[in-house]
Structure formats: C-alpha cells, structure tokens
Amino acid sequence: MNRIEKIMEIERFKELTPIQKAIVERKNKNRDCIGISSTGSGKSHAFFMTIFEKIDLEDKNVQAVISAPTRELAYQLYERCKKISDAFGIKTKLVTGGMEKNTSTIQAQIIIGTPGRMKDLFIQENVLRLDTAKIMIIDEADMTLEFGFLEDIDQILSHMDKKIQLMVFSATIPQELQPFLKKYLYEPEWIQISTDEEYQSDVKHLLISCKHKSYKERLLDVLPCINPYICLIFANTTNQASEIADYLREHNYDLVEIHGGLESRERYKAIKAIQSQKKSYIVASDVASRGIDLDGITHVISCGFPKDINFYIHRAGRTGRVNRDGMCIALYQENDRQAIRSLEKRGIVFDQKDIKNHQIVDLKARTKTKKEDPIEIEVKKITNKKTKVKPNYKKKQREEIDRLRRKKRREMIRNDIKRQQKERAIAKLKEK
Template sequence: MNNIFENEKLSPALRQGLKKINFVKPTEVQEKVIPVLLAHKNAVVQAVTGSGKTHAFLIPVMNEINEKLPYPQAILTTPSRELAQQLYQVTRQLRDAAGLNISVAQLAGGTDRERQLEKIGRHKPQIIIATPGRLHDFVAKKILPLDYVTNFVIDEADMTLDMGFLGEIDFIAQRLPQNCVLTAFSATIPVKLANFLRKYMAKPETIIVDNPTVISPTVKNDLLDVGSKNRKKILYQLLTIGQPYLALIFANTKQTVDELTEFLIKQGLRVAKIHGGITERERKRTMREVEAGQFQYVVATDLAARGIDIAGVSLVINYEIPRELEFVIHRIGRTGRNGMSGHAITLIREEEMDQIFKLENMGVHFDFVEIKNGALVPRKHYHSRKTRQSSSQSLDNKMRGLVKKAQKKRKPGYKKKIKRAIQLDKAQKNKIEQRSKIRKAKRQRKMKRNN
C-alpha cells in the first residue's frame, strides 16, 4: 500500500511539510481517513485517544484551503478551550512547516472576546478552530460567514455530547453549505450522538479503528481492590512505588481533587492540581510548570482527561470510577502514548465490581493486583466466582441443593433431570406470581367500584 503522506492529491508543499515534522509513516486512522476526506466524503470516525486522528483530518482540510479566498473555509470544533489551544498549535506547526499562506484563528470561551473579534477582522481567517459556545456566538451575530465553508469537523464528538454542546453544533450545521464535508471523530459513538450525526450525514463512511483491547497494548492496566483500607493511604503507597516519571491522578469532583492535593502535599510530595474551579491564568501557569518538570504528580478532574495533553505521563491512577464509564478509557489513554510504555491503576471496592464488569464488556481488560511487601503483585480475578454466586443466589435453598448434587459425577441423564426440575420449579413460581398479580388487580378494581 502506498504511503498516504506521499499521495499525489496532497499538495507538494504539504508533503514537504509532513517530512519536516518527521511524519514518515501514517498511523492506521490516518491511512483510512485521509483518502476518504480527500474524496470529499462525509465520515464518522471512531478511534481511541492517541491514535493520530488530529492529523487524519488536519492534513486533508489544509489541502483544500484556497489561499486566495479570504473567508472561513474550514471549521474545526472541539469541546474545551484546552483542546482548541492544542489543535491551534498543531495546525500552525503543519502550516509553517509546509510554508502555506493560511490564516488560522482560535475562538474559545473563557478568553477575550473583543480581542478575538479584532483578530478576525484584521487577519481574515481561513481555518477556524473553536469551542461550540463561542462559535455559536460569532455565527449567530453574523460575525463569521459560512458561505465558503467546505469542511466542518467535530472533534471529540462524544465529549461534545457529554458537555451539552450538541445544540450549538446543530445551530451551525443547519447553516452550512450543502457541499460542505462533515466529519465527526469520537472515541465512542453513543446512540444519541449517532442519531444526531445521521441527521446531517447521508450514508457517511463509517471508519472504526479498533484496538481489540480498547486500551493501548503499551499500557499495563491494573485493578486494585482497596477493601476496607484507607483509599488515600493506598494512593500514597502507589505513588511512591517505583517513583513514576509523571503521575496523573483522576478524581470525579473538584472537592476531591482539592482534598487529595492537600493530603499528598502533607505527605511531602510536590503536587499540582487541575480542575474547572481554578482560573485560566492559574491553569496555564500550572501547565507550564508541569511541562518544565517542576511537578511529579498532577491531580485532576475528567476535564484534564480530554482537555489537556501532558507529555511524559508514565502512571495514571483512577482514584475513583467516573460516572460516565467511557471516561475510564480516556483517562487511561493519557499514558502509553506514541509507543511508550505506561501503567494505569484503578482503585475499587468489591461493591463497585458491577461497573468493572461493564467496562470488561466494553473491551477493557484489567489485571488484578494487590500490594505485598511494598510491591504490586498479581492476584486472582474473582469475576468468575461472583458470576457463579449471583446465578446460584437466584435459586431457593431446595434448588441450590439440587444444583450442588448435579455437580457431582452421576449416571447419564441425571444432570438433565436436575435441569428439568429447575425449569419446572421456575415455571411454578411464575404461575404463582401471575396469579398473585391477577388477584391484586381484582382487589384494586373492586375497591375503586366501592369508592
């Protein structure tokens, strides 16, 4: 198969620019997506975090820009200002490497709106990178014309849904030209999102770049049952085993992030925190300090799992399981990137195992571990034990006794006899339950007539 980075449909300048930034071998998502977008086809792309999807849409989008046309020709949306900033930097890097005369503007909430207006008026951007709220604002007030937009990309579409931005995206999509190519990139495709995308895409190309384990094979993904032990103390133990290069600890709320940060600082660790409750200026300063190696530990909410990209994360700890289970995948995706090895540990208690089973059904594989003598060692996974218990507990004592007898070596036909007995017992119970419901309904009707 020919290297897509050398495809003749890409401009010579863009091909040269890719070489300059050392893009030699495309990733799987780039090989599959770039030809589809170069053919001007709508696409829905499901790919895990860190798969190279940004350049999968950025390369064909930049290839389509008419440098002489001083209007927005491509709009790239992303649900957070941190992601918008990342995408803006990556776009400028490729543009500059290719020597293209393309104007790029970043429109994000939480930043100076008037300054953004001034830049748009002065530079006439051809690529707009925006958060949904600020984009909606500028389009609704007719600041941004959409007449010449030929590419509209929804990046991190599932996060866009989670954060409640589909209304703003809907507003924009209704106003796009008919020939505009729509592309959505997402780690997962929930039903609500699939229905939304179907509204604007007639038979899109569906591209699934599926890692069979969902989690990158470079990541050791462990599960640790803390039992009745103090979860904070367990966390401290894990952070001081083996001394990670950079550890990222995820909690569900700002309050928990604050509590963990305070606790770990008291233990003598140098810890940074990132969540929605700190100011934009403070967040940027913290990020600069983390990138400069001033912190070895960062405690964050899920905003950081999808909103920032911290290089060099060698350890991810899920201090608690998120309400949206898919976020476990996004959290773990912060480590083991670009072929580097990584380690993820999820802390649970036995009553949370149902959530782990759901994650396993989604394709997430866990290795059970425990702490012994100051080290992590394997332990037996009790998935099968719990399954057996739950199935037997649904039977009464009489039936449970028959099941135990059936497990012993018997003459041929004995096990079938036990199974029939269990089936008859269930049928009898169902009949009794139905009769009870009918009698109850009759009593209720009689009471209504008497009243």
C-alpha cells in the same frame, strides 16, 4: 513533496496510524465522514491532513473550522495545528471562552474553538465569518453531546453553507448523537478502526483495594512504589480532584491540577505547565482524559471508577502511546465492584495487587476453606444421630455407613460416566 508528506516531515512521523491512513486514502475526499477511533490513535492529525490538503493559500477568508468541546482540547489542537500552519504560511486562530473580547473582525483561514464562543462571535456579535468555510470538523463528538454543546453546533451549522463538508471524529458514537448526524451529514463514509488495528502497547491494568482507607489516603501508599515520567491521576468529580490535589500538596508532591472547577486563568496556566512537562504528577477530572495529549505519560491512576465506564478506557488510553508500555492502576472500594465486572466483560484483564514495604506486590490468594466431602457430611449425620442404645448398635451403624458410601460412590461414578459420554458426543459433532 506534497502537503501530507511535508506534515509528516514537520511532525517527524515515520508512518501514518491506521485512522490517519484510512482518512488520507479515501477515494472521495469531499464526502462527509465519521471517524471512530480510540483515544491516542492519531485522529487530530488525520483531520489536519485533510484540511491542509484543501486550503487555498491565496484565499484569506475562513476556510476550515475545528470544534472542540472544551477550552483545554481547543488550546491543544491550536498548538499542534499552528506548528503546521506556520510552516505553510496559513493563518490559524483560537477562539474560546475566557479570552479577552475583541470587537474587531477576526480573520484567519483556520478557526479552532469551542462551540459556545464560536456561536457568540459568529451569530450574535458578527465579528467572526464562519459562513465562508468549506469544511467543518467536530472533534470529540461524544463529549460535545455529553457536555450539552450540540445545540451550539446546531445553531452554527444552520447559518453556514448547506454544502459544507462535515467530518465528525469521536472515540464512540452514542445513540443520542444519531439524530444530529442524520440531520447534517449527507451519506457519510463511516471509518471505524478496531482496537486490533490501532497502535496498542502493552498497558497493564492493576487493581489495588483501598481497604479501610479513602482514595487519597491509598494514593499516598501507591505513589512511592512507582517512578513515573508523568503520572496522570484521575478523580471522578472536580471536587474530588481538588481535594486529592490539596492532599498531595500537603504531603510535598509538586503537581499540576486541571479540572472544570478552576478559573480560566488557572486552567490556562495548568495547560502551559502540562505542555512544558516539568511536573511528574497531574491531577485531573475526566474533562482532561481526552484533552491531555502527551507522549510521556507512563502511569495512569484512577481513584475509583467513573459512572460511564468508557471514561476508564479513555483514561487508560493516555498511557502506552505509540507501542510503548504503560501502567494503569485502579484504586477501588467495595462499591466499585460492578464497574470492575463490566470492564472485565469488555476484555480488560486486571491483576490484583497489594502494597507491601513500599512495593506493589501480588495479592496473596485467599486460602480456600477445604470443601467437606458430601459423603462424610452424611456419615456425620449418622454417627451424631441421637438414638437409644441397643445391642450391636455399632455394628448396625457401620453397616448403614457402608451402604451410604457404596450408594454415593455409585452415584458419583454414574455422573462421571454421563459427563464423559457427553464430552465425547460433543467432540464427534465438532469433527463432523
């Protein structure tokens, strides 16, 4: 049994996802690589498999470095990686901010950490030797860029072996990331998995108007209508996440709160609580939209839409994992309509819903006002015309109305004939 087969056995994988298969089956496994695939497609295990194939069990120096933009992401990668590394007898170490300072030299074959903390320990404090590494993974590269950590990565790489193999993984590759990629990656292999190829389940997108209520008030209407295994509730800011969490607790909802506004100790406890899957409700900001990796998320609720609509797609990617069904509910106000239109152009199909008697129901279609016949509008103008009454005026009025109706009808028939002729001409062109 080779190492990849053993990893699949440890993780009980029946088959590889498309991104994993593409990475594992590369012809030149020493070549730099850029892997693009959506949230929940299995990118983490794709680079784990690459690393574990390369690790020399006899060499106790740092051989592989994995960078994640947030502590939460780094911690979750560490938990997943350690399960595998323990089975192989490989030492893995987590390096993030908020941990107790260690003045002794850190020794491990795989280092997983945040850019800032790794830079400090490597360059400033000299207790972490990353210069021996043969491969470095930059996970969630777009978030690394967005949170301003690319400079730390830049400094780390400037002190590492110039021949180090770099693998960059992300859901998107923004234009602003291109200069970094050109600087450090040598003729990289691009592997992009389209949505059609990914393991996509049936995720329903529901739109529910807040009407006159705030997001948190409307949330209280929605929650009794669903019966989630785990429901992930997203806010657009840390303050909003904190307010929503406090508001739900006041209404007796037992939940986990996770966002950048928490102290390190609170965030660590929140991650532990999330991993235990003992709470049905998680209130989070977008920092967690890629960091919470649970199979049991059945519902995602967005309280409004993020400025970057890509984050809505990442939110939705938290549910419906590995061909399971999921529900993504978006609570919206009038100022969210532009975001909704943008997402619809991207292919998201929203179902308009409402809340009635603690149930999510179809929104009643607005009764359209009957469009008045343009001919009858003109007729009214004639009949309402204020003219001096003359003998036989009614007869003359009827004749004028009759002429008008004949004229308008002829125009309608001509326009209809032109339309049909155009349709026939187009059909003939298509046949040719």
